[in-house]
Amino acid sequence: MTLSIAHLGPPGTYAEQAALAYLDLHSTPSTTLRPYASIARTIQSTAQGETHLTIAPIENSIEGSVATTLDTLWQCSDLQIRQALVLPIRHVLIAQTPNLQKIKAVYSHPQALGQCQRWLATNLPQTTAIATNSTTEALQYVQADPSAAAISSERAAQLYELPIVQRTIQDHPDNCTRFWVINQQKTADLPPVIETDQTYTSLAFSLPANQPGALLKTLQIFAERSINLSRIESRPSRRSMGDYVFFIDAEISAEQTTFHSALEQLQASTEVLKSFGSYPLVTIS
Numbered sequence: 001m002t003l004s005i006a007h008l009g010p011p012g013t014y015a016e017q018a019a020l021a022y023l024d025l026h027s028t029p030s031t032t033l034r035p036y037a038s039i040a041r042t043i044q045s046t047a048q049g050e051t052h053l054t055i056a057p058i059e060n061s062i063e064g065s066v067a068t069t070l071d072t073l074w075q076c077s078d079l080q081i082r083q084a085l086v087l088p089i090r091h092v093l094i095a096q097t098p099n100l101q102k103i104k105a106v107y108s109h110p111q112a113l114g115q116c117q118r119w120l121a122t123n124l125p126q127t128t129a130i131a132t133n134s135t136t137e138a139l140q141y142v143q144a145d146p147s148a149a150a151i152s153s154e155r156a157a158q159l160y161e162l163p164i165v166q167r168t169i170q171d172h173p174d175n176c177t178r179f180w181v182i183n184q185q186k187t188a189d190l191p192p193v194i195e196t197d198q199t200y201t202s203l204a205f206s207l208p209a210n211q212p213g214a215l216l217k218t219l220q221i222f223a224e225r226s227i228n229l230s231r232i233e234s235r236p237s238r239r240s241m242g243d244y245v246f247f248i249d250a251e252i253s254a255e256q257t258t259f260h261s262a263l264e265q266l267q268a269s270t271e272v273l274k275s276f277g278s279y280p281l282v283t284i285s
């Protein structure tokens, strides 16, 4: 079987780097990397059986959650997370001109623009920031326009043979992004999970009614069992104003009986409950 891995394209994105790092952890004989134009499309491709796996960014240490990953995961059915990867993110400024004064527009993925906003305000106050679907999509503007710059990676600059004007422009030197490796629950014969001492279980739920204490009631289920939550995030349900879907990462394996009983009780206090399974986290240096 040729393993197909969906990632945000065009080639050279950080998501592709995460896919390559994932492959480095395994000795998978035959693999195809499949770049898609949006993060939503990558996850949908796995949900629809076009690809075996998706590697999607979920959270950045400076900019926080990648909303489209959460929203698409909620909309798709029968997906699970099998591994989390944390990757260092070192941005570079790419432009045809070495003269910062001549740059009028900076293109990049909104996450990358956000991760460099202080650097941009200090060093390129005259420029307009323009969002693109990915950091490598931004490079086509640099190829076409000498007054355009892009925020992308050193690897992407090499791949597209474009000059680097400035390195390490992210607002914090230890900038990193967490990626999830996602597959359909029923897919067999996938590369083995790399076990570590950090295992998480992620789930999402909507509440039956917007009433006082509804969220507290669900959180108490974890507190009563001493299950530590490492993240809680809300996203609009898109049904009506003030109606949310809550995403939770718990520091526990879904195989533990404590988690089973928590899930059972959650079922009774939530409207729709989705568990994305358990996965170990690997940090790539």
Ligand SMILES: O=C(O)C(=O)C[C@]1(C(=O)O)C=C[C@@H](O)C=C1
Pocket (backbone or CB within 6 Å): 008, 012, 013, 014, 015, 016, 057, 060, 066, 089, 109, 111, 112, 133, 134, 135, 136, 177
């Ligand atoms: O545009 C890319 O290169 C991506 O892989 C996307 C993405 C993101 O959405 O967070 C991935 C890692 C970095 O945080 C910046 C951008």
